[in-house]
Amino acid sequence: MSESEVSSGEDFGVCDKCRKGRMVKKYSSKNSQHFLSCNTYPVCKNTKPYRSNSSTNLAAAAITIKDEFTNLFKLNLAPFPRKLFILSADLRADFPEAAFFEQTKLVTIKADPRLVEIPLEIEKIKFILYRYIRHKFSQYQGVAVLTRKFTEENFNEVVFTELPHPTLGNSYLEYFHICQAFKFALHYSDGQFYLSVEPTLRVVNQMSVSQIIQLYNKPDLLEKLKSQNTLSCFYYITDSKGVKWRRKGVLADILKQGEQEDGLLPILQNDIIPIFPIERMQNIVNKLVEKGKLTYIDLNNRLKGLTQLKSQERLASAIVLVNKIAAILNGKIDTTRVVLEKQPVSQNDFYKKVTILSEPNLRFDSIQDSKKSIKVKEGLVLYGAYEKPPKPVRILFLHSAATTKQARQFSLLLQNGVDGYYGFEKHFHTTLEIDCQIYEEKDFEIFLTRIVIGRAEGYDVIIYQLPADPSFTKTKVQAQLINGGIVSQCVREPTFNGPNQFTLWNFALDLYVKAGYTPWTLYPKEKLPNVDLFIGISYSSKKEKAIAVSPKLLRTLACINVFSADGEWQQAYYNADTFDEEAQYDFEKRGQNVGKLIRDAVLAAQLGQPNLKKIHIHYNKIFSKEEMNSVYKAITKVIPDAILYFVSIADNHTVRLFNSNNVDAHQQRGGGILFSDNTLYYCTSGYSSIKTTVKGTPVILRIKCHTMPAQHDLSMNDLAMHMQALTKLNYKATFPLTTLPATVAFPKELARTINDFRSINQFKNIIIDKRLWWI
């Protein structure tokens, strides 16, 4: 070491050589680089290369961003394609740029008299662009195209191996390649294409073959590979155009071709990238540690810490990636110039922005409408529940003999409260009576049967602790009880063993709701605009658990309605339909069934609300045309002038919203953007006046709406208000809000529960009105 080193004073942990000194960052003027060295120098001469932690890189990459922005980046096409053409096979050679469309329909943007013209469709152009981007990536040197799951060769994701991870930093790269992968999606809004970039962490163990040989300390890789039956490898091949392609199945190829005459493998060693599962990586690390080759890294632990990227980091990663993509992408698809802007799009750039909506009030008394609050717990504490039943809620608590003490204690706490939970009566204005009953393990079955036969006379809800025998599952017991008309709540021993106030709160609310009472409703004076009735539907599919040779795929359609009587909102009706290949309902004919089911819901709602007209149907997926037509047909039979709003609500897309003015650049609850006349991105789960903690980056909802008939007093702002309100109707927890509105969350759960019952052959048509028995 020369004298020209300058210590920066930063600490980089204990020296792994002498275990006495600390590693510090120093600057060498000789090679103008930073490096790490032990501060006991010259006693200990340990040095390490200094790799700048990526967070600083990312900060530098974070270009100036506007107040409110998204993870969308403008993709400009100039001139904007006006026409699309089909490229026939015999003309392929004349259009080399179109070669990458080979696996799909051959479509090119270039105009040429020899080409067959097809109508312009945005979806088609999006498809072409998507292909183009992937194609470009695969050509770019230094960019490895990896797969979504690292065991197959899909060209779905692109990984920049040289990019360090913001949290792990570079040091990790010495032993594993921590790859920053991302998902991207193309969007089209108002004449403009956007690319959304979502970074996701992928850990891949990529080692060159020479490293493997070193690792196993054996030169005979071939033999080694032969013994690794499950080893899954990628390798690169170079095609005639000099393009590097990633291919799977190196093992098969090697075994097929064998060693070549010169003793070399048929594939260059450096082109092989073996991929191990994490468990295996961990073993390798352990071995290296034993050999003293590296300090121990608890990979799983490190990964756990990485699972939640805050908005700021997430966006910074995205920007780094977009810069890379832009460098690769900017160019031409024939005559159309493609340019990706590196600046994230501001929310103002969209056709319309949804400003933060105020938090709707909830009503906590069915008689006096002055008893309102925006917070659930506050409202319950101050005013009690919406319904205040005159008779006590009666519970039967079944528990094992071993947990008698804890169960009794739990019951007392539920009744009398602890910390911030003040007891059942204080909050719901109804007493809670709990009878504890001990069961012997071997008698549980008999016990259960006896309760079902007796119809649990005198009890509103049964709480049960599952016996140790694993054949009794929650699903099984719940099904048996509900088939006998008994509403139940399962509880685990750790839950009632020393519960905290939150547990008690949620549990008490659960009992109150399951006993059949409404804890709160929306505030009637803040009537939701343009809606008379909400209906939520959801499908669930699940493989039958039967031992049968070919288990059937079970599908269930559940339907909930939430309707208004004089502006007050409550869940009031549910129904579920099951599909069976042979039986009454065939999934293939779901288009018809969904119509029938929703018509029933409308008829039920009409009893309390004769002048139904505007009906919103919420769904977690995209509606098919068939479904919409079927529903429209069925409902207009009952209400000829009905206006239907088909609202699909998705939370599994790649678009995120940010706001640089907030902590971590998160988007608050209540904000959103209008993407088009009928598409809204809206945040329901960020920080708000009633939510003080947020983890990771808030997931936002994508709300698409179609109306039938196509007439329009449709305002997406109204839909945003609906979401804001409906996310507060979750009667499962006193947590003030949920991401998904109750209209979607409840049917989802109902459909799943019923499917669970069906998968163990415990399904009957359950008719228990006005009880949310499945939550």
Next chain:
DNA sequence: TTTGCCAGAACTTGACGAGG
């Protein structure tokens, strides 16, 4: 199975094209 919210992984379906 107190709950929900972020995550990731593994799985499935449905649409579609290629090829027999």
Next chain:
DNA sequence: CCTCGTCAAGTTCTGGCAAA
């Protein structure tokens, strides 16, 4: 017409943490 592979998109499961 059928089968199979590919790809996009959806579902289900699990973990860790915090909730007023």
